[in-house]
Amino acid sequence: MATLRDIRRRIQAVRNTAKITAAMRMVSAAKLRRAQEAIWAARPYARKLAEILWHLAATTQDFVHPFFQVRSDIRRIALVVVTADRGLCGSFNNNVLRAAVQRLEDIHRSFPGATVEIFAIGRRGLAFFRKRNREPIAYAHPTAFSPLRYDTAQELSHVLIDAYLAGRYDRVEAIYNEFRSVLRQEVRHETLLPIVPPTPAHHPRTEYIYEPSQAEILTALLPLSVQTQLWRILLDSNTAEHAARMLAMENATTNARELIRYLQLQYNKERQAAITKEMVEITSGAEALRSEG
Numbered sequence: 001m002a003t004l005r006d007i008r009r010r011i012q013a014v015r016n017t018a019k020i021t022a023a024m025r026m027v028s029a030a031k032l033r034r035a036q037e038a039i040w041a042a043r044p045y046a047r048k049l050a051e052i053l054w055h056l057a058a059t060t061q062d063f064v065h066p067f068f069q070v071r072s073d074i075r076r077i078a079l080v081v082v083t084a085d086r087g088l089c090g091s092f093n094n095n096v097l098r099a100a101v102q103r104l105e106d107i108h109r110s111f112p113g114a115t116v117e118i119f120a121i122g123r124r125g126l127a128f129f130r131k132r133n134r135e136p137i138a139y140a141h142p143t144a145f146s147p148l149r150y151d152t153a154q155e156l157s158h159v160l161i162d163a164y165l166a167g168r169y170d171r172v173e174a175i176y177n178e179f180r181s182v183l184r185q186e187v188r189h190e191t192l193l194p195i196v197p198p199t200p201a202h203h204p205r206t207e208y209i210y211e212p213s214q215a216e217i218l219t220a221l222l223p224l225s226v227q228t229q230l231w232r233i234l235l236d237s238n239t240a241e242h243a244a245r246m247l248a249m250e251n252a253t254t255n256a257r258e259l260i261r262y263l264q265l266q267y268n269k270e271r272q273a274a275i276t277k278e279m280v281e282i283t284s285g286a287e288a289l290r291s292e293g
Contacts, residue, residue: 004274007267011260018256024088025249032182032242039179039235046232053195053225055208056218063215067195067222071170074111078138078160078169079103079118080192080230082176082237083125085145089245092177092185093124099187100125100175104135117169119156121234148238153231160230161223164193176233177240183247185240190233192226 002010057068081100083093107116117138120126126140139159144152163169172193177185210217 004270011263014256014260018253021249021252025246028242028246035239035242039239042232042235046228049225049228056214060214070194074114074170076169077114077116078172079116080174081120081125083122084241085123089241090248092244095187097128145238153227153234157227157230174233176237178236179239182243
């Protein structure tokens with residue numbers, strides 16, 4: 001049975017923990033605000049760039065870029081898995097890693113004999129796949145979000161594009177957390193390469209005059225599109241991480257305060273029991289002295 005001193009020490013320890021989680025919640029809230037501004041600024045650019053590419057791909061009949069060629073024989077696949085550099089963000093990392101493992105199982109069923117290589121972005125994902133020790137890790141960036149820079153997306157896109165054009169990979173896919181709102185983050189799976197344009201029904205054609213030629217513009221914009229999509233993915237994951245950590249720390253602070261109230265009640269009960277016991281002992285001793293006298 002815990003003594004009053006033990007309960008007091010535990011109450012103080014939980015109070016200190018609540019102060020830490022409350023401070024971490026405020027830090028995550030400030031970082032989330034900046035991350036939201038960054039992703040809101042990047043999304044329209046990525047969306048418009050994709051629209052231009054779809055239009056060019058639909059109107060350019062005599063030019064086929066390697067990024068648009070869907071390969072029939074899938075032998076090697078690059079899977080980009082984006083996780084956080086740190087923990088304390090609820091189920092943020094576990095959701096992505098669970099989806100990645102599920103996707104690996106689907107790939108092995110759909111493409112028997114295909115080899116999957118992991119591109120681990122974030123320390124948590126890198127540690128997971130090193131411990132799993134099944135798929136080779138072709139690329140790792142354990143500190144991609146400390147801090148997040150555009151150079152990271154550039155470097156990753158160059159590695160993926162060069163490997164894809166060289167025939168090392170037949171498909172490039174990505175799994176990450178997409179930021180929907182402060183209370184909602186969704187795990188998304190996207191195919192980065194090859195690029196599959198949408199059907200013309202969703203994007204009606206409009207004739208434009210291009211200078212230089214459409215093929216030259218398409219050749220210049222396609223690598224930029226892959227780079228922009230990777231940057232958007234990193235921004236989404238970064239924003240979703242801060243939102244998840246803010247909610248996790250808020251829940252931890254609430255739970256700590258509830259635990260403090262429970263421990264305070266337990267402390268009061270034990271203290272009252274101790275006082276009652278002492279009063280009973282004093283009364284019993286007085287009665288004994290009176291009986292002897």
